[in-house]
Amino acid sequence: MNCVVFSGILTLAFGGLLVPIIANLFRLSREWLLNLFMVVFLIAGVLFIYGFTHGHPLYPNLFTTDAASLLLTVFVWFTGAVVLVTIYNTLKEVENLPEILGVYAISLAGAIMTLYANNFVSLLVAMELMTIPSYYLIMARLNAITVEAATKYFFNGALATGFFLFGILVVYAITGDLQFAAINKIFHATDTFGMLFFAFGFIAILSAIGFKMSFAPYHFYAPDVYTGAPASVAAYLAGITKSAVAIPVIRLFFEALSFQKEDWAILFAVLAVLTMTIGNLLALAQQSVARILAYSSIAHAGYILVGFAAAASGLAVTGIVYQAVAYILMKAGAFLIVTLLIYYYGIKTREELRGFGKVNPFMAFVFTVLLLSLAGVPPTAGFIAKVYLFQAAVDANMAWLAFVGLLNSAFAVAYYLWIIKEMYLEEPKGVERPKDTSFLIPTVAIGLLALLSVVFGIWVTPIVNASLAFTQLLPF
Amino acid sequence: MLLSAILLPVILAPFAYFFDRQAKYFSLAAGIFVTLIGAVMWLNYPGHGFAFEQNIPILPQWDFNLHLGVDALAIALITLTGIIAILVTLSSWNVERPGAYFFLILVFLGAMVGVFASLNYLWFFIFWEFTLVPMFFHIGIWGAENRIYAAVKFFLYTHLASIFIFLAMLIIYIKTGHFDFVAIKQANIPIDLQKVIWALAFIGFIVKMPVVPFHTWLPDAHVQAPSPISVILAGLLLKMGAYGLLRWNIELFPQASKHFIYLMLGIGLLTVFHAAFKALYEDHVKRMVAYSSINHMGLVLVAIATLTAAGISAAIYEMVAHALIISLMFMIAGYIHHITGTWYISEIGGGFLRRFPFIGVLYMLGALGALGFPGTAGFIGEVTAIYAAFDKFGWIALALPFSAVLTAGFFFWAIRRMLHGEISGLVAKLHPHPLPLVERIPLMAYVALFVLLGIVPSILFSFVNGYAQTLGKILGG
Known part of the structure; x- marks a missing residue:
């Protein structure tokens, strides 16, 4: 890992540790608490951007630095800051706000660290650093629902970690090495028994990743957790952590399994079809806006899997990276809007959204842009990501998979459009405007995410170049 | 620029x-x-x-x-x-x-x-x-009573169709490495694959046009949309379908196009007659115009199907003529609804012309244009299209004049029932409805334009002739 970036991650982690202590010690007001955190984020951000061009590698056996992870770092950091502002605004009255924000900053440091992992141990450590604080985040407001969500997330997470450890054990037992690239040795060295043994390990690792990225059949926890948690935390879980895991997973599968591409292509294709279809069909049946977004996040995990299935194509990595970037912006943005809807208006279901376009035109507009991006309507980043992903599928001789994916995304438009329909085409019924204008700052911040998802729907150069540089590091 | x-x-x-x-x-x-x-x-x-x-x-x-x-x-x-x-x-x-x-x-x-x-x-x-996004809001917010259903149907239907164009585009890119028209045209794609691409994109384009059997979104969208938006739908959005077919299918893959001549002809003829019969049966003022619009787009598809210079210039001419004539008809249908408060010809009764001469006369002029009366652009469009089709397909094309008869039939019948005759109870009760000048100008402009094009068709023909000749030569050779 780049030492400058690493110091940025440390800034976030230690900021998360120290700021709550300082805040409690000096009895800082809530505004000062946010200001301090903003300073921490700002320093970290400067370091992340400085790290693009400066710094020498650190711990080369555990972490690697490449263009895609640097790029994702900036997006995770920026979106993370927007999430921070929204958490602050919507959990203001919670007593232990300093700790919540601190834990959130530590978790975000873990998410950024995950991007750089190229070793099973570092991946495990980074993912745990990201996940364990989030159990606390889910319970930011202590009540039966959040505790249920946190428990679900905790047990699933613990199970996933167990599986992951078992997988690592198998890999280590066969190869004596924990680098991703080491798995390749398996195919040179082992006999049939070793391969069978490895298959168990591989499935264990895949299951753990399936949990983190919530693809079928490991998706069951996702809707409950994302709707049970405060929506701003769900924005972090669904939007940021899932994309953060995608990058090391690219490294893992493309680097480690490059010999067996054809074999696992079909497995990923089947998983992709399952995940997309389950996510979209169940999303269609939902009433709660947060639940629709939760199921749509499962469907989006399916689109990423299309990229893994199409690994034989040189376009696949670009597709996955683009989808990861677009997904951070639009999914986190959409969940943050849901946060504001619940907090300021008490709107939870589609029907309560009726006529919202007249109640708060700005927020409705931002939400619409984000939903259109999720639906993949041009000119948005979500559209370009789909072009790349399905292009890769066609390139890998899986035009059928591209067609299924396109069909899925066409049906997905129905539920996004339904929300837009409720907001603009129906008459409002009894939703009142909030008394103050404190919703404005978070809305503008989320508006920036929406703006970025349109900008990167046209100006594709930086993301594509970063992913191409990334692709060249992978064995093809 | x-x-x-x-x-x-x-x-x-x-x-x-x-x-x-x-x-x-x-x-x-x-x-x-x-x-x-x-x-x-x-x-x-x-x-x-x-x-x-x-x-x-x-x-x-x-x-x-x-x-x-x-x-x-x-x-x-x-x-x-x-x-x-x-x-x-x-x-x-x-x-x-x-x-x-x-x-x-x-x-x-x-x-x-x-x-x-x-x-x-x-x-x-x-x-x-x-283009779907603004249209969705236009229909859904400013539309008539059933607007939300129409808006959602319009968006989902045409979006679903677009995935076929999307897939065709992806296949082209993977095979040639280009999205650029000029580069794709020079690339060498095997003819079998060309046919697959052609067929995929064709589905997307004909839904937009629209032709039978993918036309069902159009009557809903048109009827529910406010009249000016109907004008945009008929005048511009439908042209996108025909334009896409000409540019991205026929011009790009002339060899593959030849394999689909009879498919296009069959769908075109089916559309012409299906829409004409549906219109004949229709009592709804605006829905009748919508079917007449589908009928014209069927004629455009037949003209394109000839793949000759004459056919293609006829198709372009008919596209422009249709835009001007049908736009007028949609506006008038909207005004009739606005004045009478009903959509149905049978409820209006008769004598509308005597009470509201301006609207009534314009309805008649538009109907004359739509049925291809000499002196209007509709006539030139229909005659050239039928001529081109006859030249290529022989006697099959002689079915087309019958559709013109049907069009004449439903429009004259509507004029007879709605505009002429005794003043009905409903019409007698209506208040005078003077249109502001600013709303009269566009109506008269449509008439002026399609009469001008009908009298001096060479304005358009001489302009697109080069394009049609070049394309015809490629398709013929």
Whole structure:
């Protein structure tokens, strides 16, 4: 890992540790608490951007630095800051706000660290650093629902970690090495028994990743957790952590399994079809806006899997990276809007959204842009990501998979459009405007995410170049 | 130049939103600007190939460049877009919530010019898909009683169709490494694959046109949309389908096109007659016009199916004629509903013409145009299309005049029942409804334009002749 970036991650982690202590010690007001955190984020951000061009590698056996992870770092950091502002605004009255924000900053440091992992141990450590604080985040407001969500997330997470450890054990037992690239040795060295043994390990690792990225059949926890948690935390879980895991997973599968591409292509294709279809069909049946977004996040995990299935194509990595970037912006943005809807208006279901376009035109507009991006309507980043992903599928001789994916995304438009329909085409019924204008700052911040998802729907150069540089590091 | 015609409306759009009262002037200005650009290009077009090209590289290694360029077909349609935009703005002069309305009109206008001017498939698709968004809000917010159903159906139906174009585009890119029209045309794609691509994109384009059996979104969308938006749908959105078919299927894959002649002819004839019979059966003023519109687009498809120079210029002419005539009919149908409060001819009864001569006379003029009365553009369009079809297909084409008879049948019957006869109870009770001048101008402009085109068809024919000849030569050889 780049030492400058690493110091940025440390800034976030230690900021998360120290700021709550300082805040409690000096009895800082809530505004000062946010200001301090903003300073921490700002320093970290400067370091992340400085790290693009400066710094020498650190711990080369555990972490690697490449263009895609640097790029994702900036997006995770920026979106993370927007999430921070929204958490602050919507959990203001919670007593232990300093700790919540601190834990959130530590978790975000873990998410950024995950991007750089190229070793099973570092991946495990980074993912745990990201996940364990989030159990606390889910319970930011202590009540039966959040505790249920946190428990679900905790047990699933613990199970996933167990599986992951078992997988690592198998890999280590066969190869004596924990680098991703080491798995390749398996195919040179082992006999049939070793391969069978490895298959168990591989499935264990895949299951753990399936949990983190919530693809079928490991998706069951996702809707409950994302709707049970405060929506701003769900924005972090669904939007940021899932994309953060995608990058090391690219490294893992493309680097480690490059010999067996054809074999696992079909497995990923089947998983992709399952995940997309389950996510979209169940999303269609939902009433709660947060639940629709939760199921749509499962469907989006399916689109990423299309990229893994199409690994034989040189376009696949670009597709996955683009989808990861677009997904951070639009999914986190959409969940943050849901946060504001619940907090300021008490709107939870589609029907309560009726006529919202007249109640708060700005927020409705931002939400619409984000939903259109999720639906993949041009000119948005979500559209370009789909072009790349399905292009890769066609390139890998899986035009059928591209067609299924396109069909899925066409049906997905129905539920996004339904929300837009409720907001603009129906008459409002009894939703009142909030008394103050404190919703404005978070809305503008989320508006920036929406703006970025349109900008990167046209100006594709930086993301594509970063992913191409990334692709060249992978064995093809 | 082309870029400014796309960007200016889009840049003006937020201003229109925030300056509610001045919104219509922004829209008018953008419409005039696009028309002027169209006129300038029309006069300076060198006669062959793509002109006024602009290439804005965004990601050259992925061939994602905003490559703009126009030929006679595109210039004709861009000019039409500008004119329709002006007339629609005038017709919507006193619309409710003008800020949002003209914001969407302006965004739509930019995307529309983009569709006709893009020579990059991906950009074409981006503009193509984006046009759905403003139309969705237009139908859904300003539409009639069943507007929400119509808006959602319109969006989902045409979006679902677009995935076939999307897939065709992806296959082209994977096989050639290009999105660019010129580069794809020079690339060597095996004929079997060409056929697959052709068929996929064809599905997407004919849904937009629309032709049987994918036309069912149109009557709903048209009937529920406010009249000016019906004009945009009929005048511009349907042209996108025919344009896409000509540009991205027939011009790009002339060899593959020849394998689909009889498919196109069959679907075209089916559309012509299905729509004519449906219209004959229809009692709903606007739905009748919508079916007449489908009927005309079927004729356009038959003319395209000939794959000859005569057929293609007839198709382009018929596209423009249809835009002017059907737009007038939709406006009039909207006014009739507005005045009488009912959509149904049988409920209106008779004697409408005597009470409301202006609207009534315009309805008759529009009907004459739609059924192809000599002296109107409809006549020239129909005659040239039938001539081209006869030249190519022989006696099968003689079925087409019968559809003209059917069209005459339902329009004359409607005129007889609604406009003439004893003044019915409903009509007698109606208050006089003087139209403001600003709303009369577009109505008379449509009549003036289609009569002008009907008397001097060479304005358009001589302009698109070069395009049609070149394409006909490629298709013939």
